[in-house]
Structures are given as C-alpha cells and as structure tokens.
Amino acid sequence: MGVPLSGEPDPPDEGRDRTHGKRLLLAAVRRAALIPILLACLLLGGGFAFAPARTHAVSQTLHAQVGPDFQISLSFDDGTPVTNLPAGTYTVQVKDLSTEHNFHLYGPGVDEKTQIETTSEATWTVTFQDQNGYSFQCDAHSSLTGTFTVGNLPAPAPVTTHEPEPLPAPPPPPPLPLRGTLRTTLGPKPAIALMKGKKHVRKLPRGIYTFAIADRSKADGVTLRRVVGGSFSQVLTAPRFVGKKTVSIELQPGKWKVYSGTRETRIYAFFDVT
Numbered sequence: 001m002g003v004p005l006s007g008e009p010d011p012p013d014e015g016r017d018r019t020h021g022k023r024l025l026l027a028a029v030r031r032a033a034l035i036p037i038l039l040a041c042l043l044l045g046g047g048f049a050f051a052p053a054r055t056h057a058v059s060q061t062l063h064a065q066v067g068p069d070f071q072i073s074l075s076f077d078d079g080t081p082v083t084n085l086p087a088g089t090y091t092v093q094v095k096d097l098s099t100e101h102n103f104h105l106y107g108p109g110v111d112e113k114t115q116i117e118t119t120s121e122a123t124w125t126v127t128f129q130d131q132n133g134y135s136f137q138c139d140a141h142s143s144l145t146g147t148f149t150v151g152n153l154p155a156p157a158p159v160t161t162h163e164p165e166p167l168p169a170p171p172p173p174p175p176l177p178l179r180g181t182l183r184t185t186l187g188p189k190p191a192i193a194l195m196k197g198k199k200h201v202r203k204l205p206r207g208i209y210t211f212a213i214a215d216r217s218k219a220d221g222v223t224l225r226r227v228v229g230g231s232f233s234q235v236l237t238a239p240r241f242v243g244k245k246t247v248s249i250e251l252q253p254g255k256w257k258v259y260s261g262t263r264e265t266r267i268y269a270f271f272d273v274t
Helices: 014-044
Strands: 061-066 072-075 088-096 104-107 110-113 120-128 132-138 141-150 178-186 192-196 207-215 222-228 232-235 243-251 254-260 268-273
Touching (some): 110 120, 192 254
Parallel strands (some): 178 207
Antiparallel strands (some): 254 268
C-alpha cells in the first residue's frame, strides 16, 4: 500500500458508510409504521393525547339548588352544569329555596333529599360509583329533573324543565232553578210568617226564590240569615220600613232563619234547605 501524498483526502471508509445508511433506512421505516396508528387515534378519538378532558370543570364540591321559581340545577364551583364526573366522594351544598319543591339526589349508593314543605340549606357527603348514572329531581314535579353520569360514560342529553300545564278550570255549576214565591209577613202583631201558597215553610229544595215581603211593623224590619251550612245574611227591609217589597235570593242547602232585625230572639222562624 502506498502512502498518500500530502494534501490528498483520506480514502472513504466503505464499511462505515454502509452501517450509517442502514440506520437511516431503519429510522424511516419506523416513522412510516407510526402513521397508521396516529391516523386511527385521530379517527377514533382514542389515545391519551386526544381524549376529551373530563376534569376541566370538576370540583370536589357540587352546588345543588331548587327554586325559588320552577328551576333545579347541579353545578361545579365554576358554575358548569354537572353532566359527567369521575367516581369518588364529593361534598354537595344544597339550597332549597321553595316551599313547593324539594331537591332529591339519588342513584347507586346515594339517596338524599330535602323536604317539600320548607326552605332549607344542607350539606351532604356522597360517593358516586364508577360507570353509573345518577339523577336529581323535585319529588312534587316530575318534569323538574336532571341526570349525570360517572366515569367513562357519555354525558346524558340535556333535559329541559318546564312548568306543568295548568289544570283546566272546572266547569261552572249549573244555574239554580227558579222555585217560585215565598210570602213573608211581619206585624203588626209581634209575629213573622214564611208561606208558600197556603202552607208555612218548613223545608225547601235549593234554588232561587222570590221573597214577597209585607212589612207592617214600624220598628222591626225583616232579616234573612243562613245559620248552618255557610255564611249568608241579608237585611230584606229596614226597621223603619213599612210596606211591600220583592227580593230574589239564592237559597243553598243549610238551616235558615228569617227574623225581626231588632227582636231576633222573640220574632223568628226557621226552615231547612236541602
């Protein structure tokens, strides 16, 4: 072997070049093999680098509220509604702001609620189990509700709460029938009479009656009152009135009394309405 002349380059090391080339080729093959895996992660949403962040709004304290209007909610510290959270133990701070609602939280291993009849505040410590669903609602109104999931489960569809449709108004009662005329006489003697035709009235069916009053007293007046079965009282004639008068009155079931406005305990008559 000859000695290279001064200034000439060293001859190439063919073995070292072949080894370097093999390494470059192997690295390129490995990179190419990763491409399908990365594409699958993108398409399926898998892989830790692309998993949805389930804990960005999670706090160990949850805030439950029902009322004061027709509303119910369960949220994290930042106000985000609870739709999905990791399994574990949480503190639930409850504000029940309505005497018409309550807050009822329930699911596997959890059953806590406030009372409907009162407003209140409460603090519950609850443990939500993995891979389960939980609900909260007002027990008095089935449409006032919400749900959430625990662990690697999809969040439930949002629920829109609404006030229940008002019940239709009951139909008005049928009109009372017209029952005819009752003759009412007072004075001049200290006596009062209630007549239908030629008979003293003792019992009448409910209905509308015309009181034809003949008041011959100068100091009494005629008063009608329902004493049993309801509240009704009406002065038909004043104490100083003398003459005739006609008044139509609706008589409902009960015990009635017609009497002197100034001498009730001495001048009176009772009758029943059925």
